[in-house]
Amino acid sequence: MESVSTVFEEAARLILVWDPALIEIIGLSLHITLVAVAIACVIGLPLGAVVGAFRFPGRPLIAVTLNALMGLPPVVVGLVVYLMLSRAGPLGPLGLLYTPTAMIIAQTLLVIPIVAALTKQVVEDLHREYADQFTSLGVGRFDRVTALLWDARYSLLTVALAGFGRAVAEVGAVIIVGGNINHLTRVMTTTIALETSKGNLQLALALGIVLVALAILVNAAVMALRSSAQRAAYA
């Protein structure tokens, strides 16, 4: 086995020469994660806002469920989606198992509770400040939700970021429903798991570095955006 420094050098070389295999994997990873987070936001933001802004029967139950599902083990989600999509499952005829679509479905399910639960918290706090003014102005339910989501936009960016972090780093669900097929469903995390077990540490480490760098980059971008919003007292 090579020395650690050789592994590092080779990993750095792979990144610097923009290795096609590496790029393909990173691209697929980002594609799957971004689509999953986008769908999860479309569902989770309004869901969280409604639960955060209104009192209705069943609300505590929904809130507890969302909070509990935030810690959902990815392998369990992977297993459930696998059962749904497998040939004998209810969605089997769609033939989605071992496709990027299956991975998007699994990650979306993982991220929805995170987005919804965090959105609920953000919106609840904001609504406490706005509620009387909204009632006074006669703001209807729909306008309330959209106004709260808009006025919480910078906090919600952090919420989406939390969802992104969860999805991009997750391996358990995508490996079950994606199958880690080369050129088709191989993403950063599954490749790292596979290549490490094969002893191909260079590629694994290169992907690991990219993954961490991505996380830092996205976090820095969101933080910069938030602090500029804070200067305008919008956040």
Place this chain on the structure above:
Amino acid sequence: MRDLAGDIAAAEPVTAGPALLEARGLTFSSAGAWLIDDVSLAIAPGRRTVILGANGAGKSLLLRLLHGLERPSAGRVLHHGRPLDRRARRAQAMVFQRPVLLRRSVRANLRFALSVRGLCGRQRAEREAEALARARLTDLAHRPARLLSGGEQQRLAIARALAGRPEILLLDEPTASLDPASTQEIEALIEAATAEGVTVILVTHDLGQARRLGQDAIFLHAGRVAETGPADQVLDRPHSGPARAWIDGRLYL
């Protein structure tokens, strides 16, 4: 010298004439405490009514009840003789002690309030411009609203409230934490509103402001109406113990 029964005045309209807004036997209790206790009053249209009283007398709570932000434990609020529903509340606008401004620009704050009332297009743009001019914030229209000074924020809140062309403007100590110059500007806005026919109900614990703005006065003590009448009478010749004590600067227990 009036007798003791005069201390807690009976339910009587502040002034004669048809009431725009009325409270009948209004009561609000929380955790066993009667915070508003059997309050009946009538607000005359087109006038400025000041609600006075010591801290904790229930002034803000009464205002919230009149606006329908709180549900009374007993009694009711009538607007043109009809129960306070959503439509009635749209004829009212309330300005809070600490202005609640959206995390948007000055103009967007006005736009939101107008959109909620179903205004759009040119009509809305005209009302926006009108409200900006009224608050003297035209040059700051694109500023984030929450970066304005305290006085500017309150001017925006009042202009936003008036942009919906309400019949009644309710204000809860709008100048409580403002400097004299800002207070003067706010009071000028309130006077201008009256000149346009808006009925004003103002909660204040500032005797000077009550004298400057009050036409009618309601004095609250411990959740009850201690005294009502024309402002100069209540402020200069109070007959109830609580009002006399408060105006003399004594503690009334």
